[in-house]
Amino acid sequence: MAHISKRNRKREKEAQLAQKNRREIVAAQLNRREMIQMGLLTGAGFLIPKKGLSARPLTRSGFPMPDDICQSPGTSAFTEAFTPMTVKQPETNPLTPTPTIAPNNAAGEGRTRNHQVVTSPFPPTKQYRIVQQAAQLSVHAGLPLQTLWTFDGKSPGPLYVARYGEPIIVRNVNALPANNGGFGKNQVSTHLHNGHTPSESDGFPCDFFPNPANPLIANATFYDQYYPNILAGFALTNPPNGDINESMSTLWYHDHRVDFTAQNVYKGLAGMYNLYNDFDTGDETTGFRLPGVPNPTTGVPDFDVNMLFADRCFDNSGLLFFDLFNLDGIIGDKFLVNGKIQPVMHVRPRRYRFRWLDGGPSRFYQFFLTDLTNLNAHNLFWQISNDGNLLPSPVQVESVRLGVAERADVIIDFAPLAGKTLYLENRLEQTDGRGPTGNVLPAGQGNRVLQIKVDLPSVPDNSVNPATNPQYYTLPSTAGTPRVTRTFKFERGNGQWQINGKFFDCNEVRFKVQQNSIEHWILQNSSGGWQHPIHIHFEEFQTLLINGQPPSNSPLVQKGRKDVIRLEHNTEVKLFFRFRDFLGRYPMHCHNTIHEDHAMMLRWDLETVGDTKQNP
Amino acid sequence: MKSLNRRKMLGLLSVAPVAGGLLTTVSGQALDSANISSREKIRERYFPNFILTTHEGKKVSFYDNLVKDKIVLINMMYAKCEGICMPVTMNLKRVQKLLGDRVGRDIFFYSITLKPEEDSPRALKEYAEMHSVGPGWQFLTGAPAEIESLRRRLGFTNPDAKLDADKSQHIGMVRYGNERLQLWAACPGMAHATWIAESISFVDWPRTGPDARPREKGER
Numbered sequence: 001m002a003h004i005s006k007r008n009r010k011r012e013k014e015a016q017l018a019q020k021n022r023r024e025i026v027a028a029q030l031n032r033r034e035m036i037q038m039g040l041l042t043g044a045g046f047l048i049p050k051k052g053l054s055a056r057p058l059t060r061s062g063f064p065m066p067d068d069i070c071q072s073p074g075t076s077a078f079t080e081a082f083t084p085m086t087v088k089q090p091e092t093n094p095l096t097p098t099p100t101i102a103p104n105n106a107a108g109e110g111r112t113r114n115h116q117v118v119t120s121p122f123p124p125t126k127q128y129r130i131v132q133q134a135a136q137l138s139v140h141a142g143l144p145l146q147t148l149w150t151f152d153g154k155s156p157g158p159l160y161v162a163r164y165g166e167p168i169i170v171r172n173v174n175a176l177p178a179n180n181g182g183f184g185k186n187q188v189s190t191h192l193h194n195g196h197t198p199s200e201s202d203g204f205p206c207d208f209f210p211n212p213a214n215p216l217i218a219n220a221t222f223y224d225q226y227y228p229n230i231l232a233g234f235a236l237t238n239p240p241n242g243d244i245n246e247s248m249s250t251l252w253y254h255d256h257r258v259d260f261t262a263q264n265v266y267k268g269l270a271g272m273y274n275l276y277n278d279f280d281t282g283d284e285t286t287g288f289r290l291p292g293v294p295n296p297t298t299g300v301p302d303f304d305v306n307m308l309f310a311d312r313c314f315d316n317s318g319l320l321f322f323d324l325f326n327l328d329g330i331i332g333d334k335f336l337v338n339g340k341i342q343p344v345m346h347v348r349p350r351r352y353r354f355r356w357l358d359g360g361p362s363r364f365y366q367f368f369l370t371d372l373t374n375l376n377a378h379n380l381f382w383q384i385s386n387d388g389n390l391l392p393s394p395v396q397v398e399s400v401r402l403g404v405a406e407r408a409d410v411i412i413d414f415a416p417l418a419g420k421t422l423y424l425e426n427r428l429e430q431t432d433g434r435g436p437t438g439n440v441l442p443a444g445q446g447n448r449v450l451q452i453k454v455d456l457p458s459v460p461d462n463s464v465n466p467a468t469n470p471q472y473y474t475l476p477s478t479a480g481t482p483r484v485t486r487t488f489k490f491e492r493g494n495g496q497w498q499i500n501g502k503f504f505d506c507n508e509v510r511f512k513v514q515q516n517s518i519e520h521w522i523l524q525n526s527s528g529g530w531q532h533p534i535h536i537h538f539e540e541f542q543t544l545l546i547n548g549q550p551p552s553n554s555p556l557v558q559k560g561r562k563d564v565i566r567l568e569h570n571t572e573v574k575l576f577f578r579f580r581d582f583l584g585r586y587p588m589h590c591h592n593t594i595h596e597d598h599a600m601m602l603r604w605d606l607e608t609v610g611d612t613k614q615n616p
Numbered sequence: 617m618k619s620l621n622r623r624k625m626l627g628l629l630s631v632a633p634v635a636g637g638l639l640t641t642v643s644g645q646a647l648d649s650a651n652i653s654s655r656e657k658i659r660e661r662y663f664p665n666f667i668l669t670t671h672e673g674k675k676v677s678f679y680d681n682l683v684k685d686k687i688v689l690i691n692m693m694y695a696k697c698e699g700i701c702m703p704v705t706m707n708l709k710r711v712q713k714l715l716g717d718r719v720g721r722d723i724f725f726y727s728i729t730l731k732p733e734e735d736s737p738r739a740l741k742e743y744a745e746m747h748s749v750g751p752g753w754q755f756l757t758g759a760p761a762e763i764e765s766l767r768r769r770l771g772f773t774n775p776d777a778k779l780d781a782d783k784s785q786h787i788g789m790v791r792y793g794n795e796r797l798q799l800w801a802a803c804p805g806m807a808h809a810t811w812i813a814e815s816i817s818f819v820d821w822p823r824t825g826p827d828a829r830p831r832e833k834g835e836r
Contacts, residue, residue, distance in 0.1 A: 182654030
């Protein structure tokens with residue numbers, strides 16, 4: 001053991017030296033050219049990995065060693081341009097072969113169950129074809145091109161712009177290579193996160209394709225996913241169109257392949273999906289008049305901007321690094337927004353709607369707007385949605401906290417900030433995969449993920465000022481007696497992630513929920529060391545109690561409809577669910593994708609007759 | 617050629633004294649890393665070629681003899697463990713049975729001791745015999761410092777230092793993977809045996825192509 005601690009001391013010393021060196025570089029304000037001249041930076045723009053600078057034992061490959069925290073090569077901040085997501089365009093000709101209700105296994109479809117069709121005609125006239133494929137992409141000019149796994153050659157994948165009342169079908173083609181370059185599994189199941197989607201189109205983790213274990217789909221090449229874009233409650237409580245107060249706005253899609261979700265999403269398989277309707281129209285002169293000016297060229301409204309946040313680690317050669325043997329959670333030191341490291345965005349002095357998504361794998365964020373010239377300023381903005389669902393009305397906030405997979409739509413008015421440079425700064429301290437420490441760092445000392453320059457000419461702003469307290473949807477009633485109250489304990493024992501002491505198994509249905517019933521679920525995290533963002537597929541919930549208190553005592557945003565609940569340290573929540581509309585299998589899981597891939601997940605089935613297991 | 621130029625360039629430039637004490641010696645080694653295959657990087661990081669001893673007293677090199685080109689399942693245990701080791705070993709025995717004679721042919725089980733000081737090959741042999749494990753499953757011991765290094769490299773660690781030091785709380789996960797195909801994952805050692813066996817199929821050889829496994833007659 002003495003041997004070990006001696007080595008640790010040595011490493012600690014190296015780490016201190018490295019930090020000193022990094023500080024010196026920062027203090028000297030060396031530019032890229034100077035650093036190259038000094039031999040500190042390679043031509044490709046990353047720090048030369050040598051003892052005392054990278055604090056990593058030098059291996060021939062320069063690969064980070066297990067005990068070390070991530071130390072990616074240096075990259076310049078705010079030199080990459082912020083990249084808006086490109087909009088996915090529907091096919092101009094109908095798909096061939098024509099999508100069918102029964103799985104078309106003969107033609108190579110990987111689906112195993114019939115579509116539950118609830119809109120007509122079928123197939124829907126709006127059809128998409130998207131290809132999952134490897135592509136060489138740049139995350140930063142100072143790093144080499146990365147071989148990522150993408151949708152249509154893009155990561156994040158293209159943005160779906162969808163509307164309620166317009167069902168779509170997406171033909172998802174799997175052209176991922178067998179050679180994974182070190183991590184990733186070329187079998188996929190794409191989940192539309194928070195979609196009110198029938199089970200066979202949901203992207204259930206075990207519905208991956210091709211699946212060699214099932215001869216029918218052993219060589220499958222595509223999977224048709226049917227998204228009805230219909231409101232919850234259409235079948236029974238609010239026929240025929242569903243409950244308008246169940247409207248969703250900001251969804252996302254990502255691979256969900258059981259045991260390999262973290263690797264595949266880390267490698268790039270994620271994108272976003274906006275859902276508009278007659279109130280949230282995408283046009284600030286109509287409906288709720290949220291910021292947005294239709295732009296037929298891009299296909300997504302101007303001033304309505306999606307942002308996918310992802311932290312990543314790169315090895316000494318500047319290539320994306322995934323720690324294959326990590327069980328706890330992976331924390332990167334490079335912050336990507338829409339696939340670029342620390343980009344810069346130029347905005348006009350007016351209101352914008354930003355749609356924020358924590359794309360994981362394990363980091364929690366708390367975003368503030370920071371003005372480095374005035375660190376004492378409280379730069380307020382408006383949160384209008386939680387997990388992509390509009391709140392009853394805007395809530396003024398100084399910051400927004402997001403766990404993995406959580407979304408927040410915010411409105412920021414840049415008019416009073418004209419001429420300024422601001423930063424989207426994550427001030428939530430997190431040093432490992434266990435979750436944030438709880439410390440909120442002082443302004444200017446967090447991770448600045450995006451630079452926002454309010455330097456473009458002004459344009460008219462016809463959006464409603466959130467300060468006038470506009471009303472959006474009301475919250476659906478949580479009255480009614482639950483058919484059953486179920487309790488779920490999320491914990492770790494001998495390093496094994498578990499729910500109620502059990503582990504995920506595709507073939508084990510842990511409990512059956514009865515269609516058209518109300519249930520209360522109690523979720524518990526008795527750990528003071530770990531945090532878990534828990535996601536339940538298909539039906540949203542409302543939080544009835546947090547640690548015994550109604551959420552009115554918590555921030556107002558907690559009152560909204562949600563699909564991810566952050567189980568922070570020593571937390572118990574009680575959630576309200578109403579299950580409707582479709583039948584089939586769905587999971588509940590931790591969305592720290594490392595925990596998820598290590599069995600912190602369960603399968604529940606929605607059936608016509610349910611059970612009343614209280615601790616399933 | 618490229619790296620030679622770089623090294624030459626660095627050699628020339630690094631004589632300039634800059635940023636006080638920042639530059640020591642420049643190692644050209646790591647600059648080649650972009651040209652190293654991902655498989656080689658994985659080997660370097662996770663699979664040192666430590667010499668281990670099997671419960672049958674055989675000396676083996678961890679990477680060369682045990683991991684390279686194989687489908688493997690790896691867990692950690694110790695012979696006198698009164699906690700999770702016993703049920704996990706019993707569970708893995710069920711997995712071994714489910715996988716049939718592929719274990720020992722192209723799938724291999726390795727249980728590495730957490731207590732190399734007290735787990736001699738003989739002690740491990742007794743443990744293996746007590747559980748009547750079949751061929752293709754080896755219990756391994758080695759130099760304590762190397763076993764500890766292996767434990768850390770393979771990720772059988774707890775970020776809480778106190779729990780990490782408590783061997784009775786040791787990690788009960790089972791790592792499974794296919795070294796040649798660079799497919800690695802893990803599942804709980806106490807998951808259903810049928811599920812662990814199914815999980816191992818996730819990293820199986822493809823049915824066709826250069827990496828396909830020759831099928832036995834009558835095998836699906």
